[in-house]
Amino acid sequence: MAAHSQNPSDDVLPPAGKDPKTAGGGAWMALVAALLGWLFDGAEMGVFSMVGRAAVQDMLGFGLTPTPEQEQQIGFYFGIIIAVFLVGAATGGVVFGWLGDRVGRVRAMSLSVLTYAVFTGLCGIAQTPLQLGILRFIASLGMGGEWALGVALVMEVWPNKSRAFMAGLIGAAANVGYMLVGFIGMGLGEILHHFETWLPTLGLGPDMVQSLVAFKGWRLLMIMGTLPAVLTFFFRIFVPESHKWEEEKAKGGTSNWATVDLLGVILGAMGPGLIVYVWGTPSYSQSTRVVGTLIGVVVAVVGYTYPVYRYLQRTIEAHQPGVATPWPTVRKMMLGALLSGVALLGTWGSTQWAPTWAGQLTQGTDASYPREWTQIYLAIGAIIGTIVAAICGGRFGRRITYFVMCILSMLTAVYFFQSHKEYGTSFLVWSLLAGMTTASFYGWLPLYLPELFATRVRATGQGFAFNFGRIIAAIGNLQMSALLSTEFIKTQQTAAGITGGYPVICSFVSAIYVFGMIIIWFAPETKGRPLPE
Numbered sequence: 107m108a109a110h111s112q113n114p115s116d117d118v119l120p121p122a123g124k125d126p127k128t129a130g131g132g133a134w135m136a137l138v139a140a141l142l143g144w145l146f147d148g149a150e151m152g153v154f155s156m157v158g159r160a161a162v163q164d165m166l167g168f169g170l171t172p173t174p175e176q177e178q179q180i181g182f183y184f185g186i187i188i189a190v191f192l193v194g195a196a197t198g199g200v201v202f203g204w205l206g207d208r209v210g211r212v213r214a215m216s217l218s219v220l221t222y223a224v225f226t227g228l229c230g231i232a233q234t235p236l237q238l239g240i241l242r243f244i245a246s247l248g249m250g251g252e253w254a255l256g257v258a259l260v261m262e263v264w265p266n267k268s269r270a271f272m273a274g275l276i277g278a279a280a281n282v283g284y285m286l287v288g289f290i291g292m293g294l295g296e297i298l299h300h301f302e303t304w305l306p307t308l309g310l311g312p313d314m315v316q317s318l319v320a321f322k323g324w325r326l327l328m329i330m331g332t333l334p335a336v337l338t339f340f341f342r343i344f345v346p347e348s349h350k351w352e353e354e355k356a357k358g359g360t361s362n363w364a365t366v367d368l369l370g371v372i373l374g375a376m377g378p379g380l381i382v383y384v385w386g387t388p389s390y391s392q393s394t395r396v397v398g399t400l401i402g403v404v405v406a407v408v409g410y411t412y413p414v415y416r417y418l419q420r421t422i423e424a425h426q427p428g429v430a431t432p433w434p435t436v437r438k439m440m441l442g443a444l445l446s447g448v449a450l451l452g453t454w455g456s457t458q459w460a461p462t463w464a465g466q467l468t469q470g471t472d473a474s475y476p477r478e479w480t481q482i483y484l485a486i487g488a489i490i491g492t493i494v495a496a497i498c499g500g501r502f503g504r505r506i507t508y509f510v511m512c513i514l515s516m517l518t519a520v521y522f523f524q525s526h527k528e529y530g531t532s533f534l535v536w537s538l539l540a541g542m543t544t545a546s547f548y549g550w551l552p553l554y555l556p557e558l559f560a561t562r563v564r565a566t567g568q569g570f571a572f573n574f575g576r577i578i579a580a581i582g583n584l585q586m587s588a589l590l591s592t593e594f595i596k597t598q599q600t601a602a603g604i605t606g607g608y609p610v611i612c613s614f615v616s617a618i619y620v621f622g623m624i625i626i627w628f629a630p631e632t633k634g635r636p637l638p639e
Contacts, residue, residue, distance in 0.1 A: 132346035133263045137272070139337065139345045140256035141279040143219055146334040147249050148283030150226055152485075153331065154191070154242070155458060156291050156477055157324035159184050164321040165235055183235040185583055186386050190239045192454070192580035193378035194246030196573040200371050200410045202251020203569025206258060207417075208363040210355075211348045211565065215255040216341040219334050221248030226331030230324075245331075250576070254569030261556040262348040262564075266636045270500025273553030277492025281545060285485030287327075288478040294323050301326070350561045350639075359562045362420035367413035374409020377402040378577050385584035399581055406577055410570050411436050414563050421562075435567060438558045441629055442571025445508070445554075447578035448622035449547030454579040455615035456519045457484055457544045460537050463608040467529040476529050483534045487541030492549030494542075503633045504554050508626045511550065515543040516619040523609035523616075557632040561639055582615060 154161075162183045168176045198218070206214035225245035232238040260272050298319045305315045318325050354360060384390050384398035418432035461484075464476040499507040522540040526533045551572055559567035 135344045136259050136263045136346065136348075137275075139215075139341055140260050141275060142337055142340075143215065143252045143256050143334070144276055144279040145283040145286075146219070146223070146331075146337070147252060148280030148285075148485075149287050150222060150245070150249055150283075150331055151280075152284040152287035152481060153226075153327050154188070155461060156287060156481060157322050157327055158187065159462070160321040161232075161238065161324045161328075162187070162235055164324065165233065165238065170321075182386075186382065187235065187239045187242055188454075189382050189385070189580040189584045191242045191246045192576035192583065193375070193382065194243040195250030196378065196406070196410070196576045196580075197371065197375045198247030198250030199254050199569035199573025199576075200374070200413070200566060201247065201368065203254040203258075203566035204363065204368065204371070204413050205251070206255045206565035206569075207351075207563060208360055210351055211255050211259040211262070212341055212345050214565070215252060215259065216338040218248040218251035218255060219341070220338045221245065222252065223248070223332050223335040223337075227329050229331070230318075230326065230328035250573045251569065253572060254565050257552045257556060257568060257572075258351075258565040259345075259348050261552070261637060262350040262561065263346070269556075269637075270496045270553055271493075272496075273499070273551075274493035274496030274549045276552040277496065277545070277549035278489045280548065281485045281488035281492060284488070285482050288482035288485065290330075291322070291327070291481075292475045292478045294326065298323050350637075354561045359421070362417050362424065363413070364416065364420070367416045370409045370412025370416075372409070374406045374412070377405030377407075377409065378580065380405070381577075381581060382584065385581075403577070403581075406574070407440070410574065411439055414439065414566050414570070417563065417566075435559065435563060439567055439570050439574075441625070442555050442558055442568065443574035443578075444625050445622065445629065446547075446551060446572045446575030448512070448575075448618055448625070449544075449551065450575035450579040451582045451618050452515055452519070452547075452616065452622075453544050455582040455618070456523070456612040457537070457540050459608045459612055460484060460522075460540070463523075463612075464529050464533070464537075466608070467527075467533075471529075473529055479534060480537050483538040484541035484545075487538035487543075488545030488548070491542035491544075491546035494549070495546035496549035496553050499550050499553050500633070503631055504550070504557075505626050505629060505631050508547075508550060508554075508629075509623055511543065511546045512619040512622040512626075515540075515546070516616045518543045519616040520613050523613045526609075554629075554632065556637060557635065558630075559638065561637070564637075 159180055162180050163172060163176075166176070166179065166183070168180065172180060198221075202214050202218045205217070222245045225241050225248070229238055229241045229245065232241055257276060260276065261269060264272050301319050301323070302315055305318060306312070310318075351360075379402075381399050381402035384395045384402075390398075415432045415436055418435060422431070461477040461480045464480040468476040495507060495511055498510075518536070518540045522536040526536065555568040555571050556564055558571070
């Protein structure tokens, strides 16, 4: 795609007329429902970032002070489960996005929220890392779908002039949930001993009670993840369907989606599955892992884009207006995936590890809740950053805003990781600044991605574009444990006098933002344009 291209939807006819009016109170209901969904999304992600290692430690039967060998084993399983979660979210973004384009945003969003709520709660009764990984995968299917569907719904029911602010709220809501988990974790830590007295009154035996409160009460936090299930009733009763989608349905635009195309998604999911397998098997050589990763990415791209390609082919064959060729849409899906991949790898490969690093820096000290406070400061910065980034994107343009975000993210992340050798006030302040810059993309992406796709493929297209970035992040995440044990990282760590290998690795990962500074200029500028019909 040429850098000077200005048309955000090359495959559809140009939009005509003025912005549709919002559905009054229905638009507000849609916004509230979507914001609550994203809030619980953020909380769901934050829970495992905070207690995931403790959960694995518990299920492996290790003590409260694991040996270095046990710590490496914990990190291995922790990294695998996170990668599986990211792969599931990518798959769910396509599956539920497809469902949203076929049966409506609200119906599909209800099912996606119910999926991630129920299976997150079931994580609380998992007995092995394998069981936990499977449950996390299914839960993440719903989480990945909810993001795409909520963005599509809000952007379609609110007028064009509100899009930038709505996008900022979308990014902020998820980080409010991420922040709340930090406070909940601290509060739970203070009252866990009360649960040991209260839970037996519910008829639970001593072994069950001890299991629920052990290792920071991670099982209780997971079980609390079922709370979003009540949102499904809210969606079905109060939230109206997108008028844009209903107009598309009335024109017959939703009839060309076919269930058989989901076989492509199943095949596509095997690609990331291969990536997890080759990186999760210690006996494989580095060259085998690289080849397996490349094959996995190709399989995922082909499989995940197949439903959209086939849908557009059928639309052309049916001689329905608005589509000339499937390839411009597929190209925009690839472009969106790259833009999202930079953001997601930059976050999951750097600042997401800050709470774990804070825990390493404070081992053997009397610091209170270093992981939780670091997560809270990261989230506060992210809330500010997402809103500012969305507003700047609306004011100054999408491309220049993304470019500046890449520069600031790289600078703040590198300084944060290279200039701090102990946990304290400066550590928390710079974690806030790093969170503000690296998470700013999550306010920009909800603004930009819907502008790339027509109504008929918006949920599926942006679901792929945003969530495919999670596969890229998963690849980076899978290498963290391996990189931590390399001689190069150990040498750099010793030379810098840094505790833990995370600062060295995370600083290297931050170089991904250079790639973002380049590819954004191959993306169309969509400022001032209505959503394509």
